[in-house]
Amino acid sequence: MIRFQATYFDGQTSKAQAVVVGYDGQHLSLHSADGNIQLRYFLKECVITPASGHAPRIIKLPDNQQFESGDLNAVAALEVEAGGNRGMRAVHWLESHWKPVAGCLAGAMLCVWAFIVHAIPFLAEKAADAIPPEITRTVSHKTLSVLDKRFFEPSELSAEKKTDIQNLFQTIADALQVDFQYQLAFRRSPQIGPNAFALPAGIIVITDEIVELAANERELASILAHEIAHVEKRHGLRSMLQHAGVFFVVSVLAGDITSITSTAGTLPTILVESGYSRRFETEADEFAGRFLIGQGWGTQPLQDMLQRLAASHPDFPSLTWLSSHPDIQQRIENLRKLEHSHIP
Ligand SMILES: [Zn+2]
The missing domain is CATH 2.30.29.30 (Pleckstrin-homology domain (PH domain)/Phosphotyrosine-binding domain (PTB))
Incomplete structure (x- = not known):
């Protein structure tokens, strides 16, 4: 009743x-x-x-x-x-129990977020280690040839200057006991200006403009050490794999790869990208900082170089040494802290 x-x-x-x-x-x-x-x-x-x-x-x-x-x-x-x-x-149950429902939803989103932030970088790191060197080499050379067509002209540095930089690079590589076979690629690029970056196989591109911007050998060495860190720690491959991983997760959540609009597909990637890059840049700065401290130069050369790069890139073009990490002051602060922690 x-x-x-x-x-x-x-x-x-x-x-x-x-x-x-x-x-x-x-x-x-x-x-x-x-x-x-x-x-x-x-x-x-x-x-x-x-x-x-x-x-x-x-x-x-x-x-x-x-x-x-x-x-x-x-x-x-x-x-x-x-x-x-x-x-x-x-439906009624969901309506009248919106708190647990919202809780579940938040929990699910947290899980996805944790997966993106923690699991994907971890998996990408493992996967990057497993990629055969031939593939890495092919990817690197193809990337460089695309960049050459779009952004670069042959370097105008003198043969003597190039030899000096090669020698400087070799000294750094020896000091760091690097794992990779490195190759320096000299390029001129009025389009992107002072810039340096590393391709996964160990090709380090430096522009004439960044060589000219460096006030001395130590500053140039700080840039080269930073780029070596990106190669040694496989940042390029990891970043690529992480993007692929995030894209995959978004695809699964959206239910259908073909239904993802370009915004839905790229937005999370962009959001996550900034976090990933910051992590890699911090790691590379630390690596370079330790090298500089080990040489007895302190972290000042990299700090000065960062300041000068920031000043020379008022509008951060898309492919720059600074594009993914505009927070120069934070990076300089990190270098200072690193140096203080090394004072005996
Ligand atoms: Zn970097």
Whole structure:
């Protein structure tokens, strides 16, 4: 037996009358205290309208009559008796339990976020180690030839200057006991200006402009050590694999790779990219900083170089040494801290 209070409307007038509703397992009966209302219908003759949040429930009776009740539990029980719409009951459950639902959703998003932030970089690092050197070499040379077509001209540095830089590079590589076979690629690029970057196979591109910007050998050495760090720690490959991983996760969540709009596909990548790059830049700065400290030069040469690069790139063109890490002051601060932690 289910009993609950309700408000009855006769379907002819707008008069609201208090009634007690009862259900005996087959019939729905309505009684008013004054005895004016005495109704009895089979439950299957009545329509329990879908619930909407915490609003009172409305039950339609034959001949336009209806009643409504704020006793949601009683009506829900009635609905179960009537074998009501399971789908709508589920919707109602979600509506009336929005807190746990929101909690689950937040939990799921947190899991995805944790996967993107922690698992993908971890997996990418493992995968980068497993990529055969031939593939890395092919990717690197193809990338360089694309860059050559778009951004670079042959270097105009003198043969003597190039030899000096080669020798400087060799000294650094020896001091760092590097794993890779390195190759310096000298290029001129009025388009991108002072710049240096590393391709995964160990090709380090330096522009004439960055060589000219460096005030001395130590500053140039700081740039070269930073680029060596990117190669030794496989930052290029890891970054590529991480992008692929994020793209994959977004595809899975979106359900269908072809349905992803360009925004949905690229936005998370961009959001995550800045975090990834910052991590790699910090790592490379630290590596270079330790090398400089080890040489007895302190981190000042890299700090000065960063300052000068920032000043020479007022609008951070897309392919620059600085594009992914505009927070120069933070990087300089990190270098200072690193140096202080090394003072005996
Ligand atoms: Zn870098």
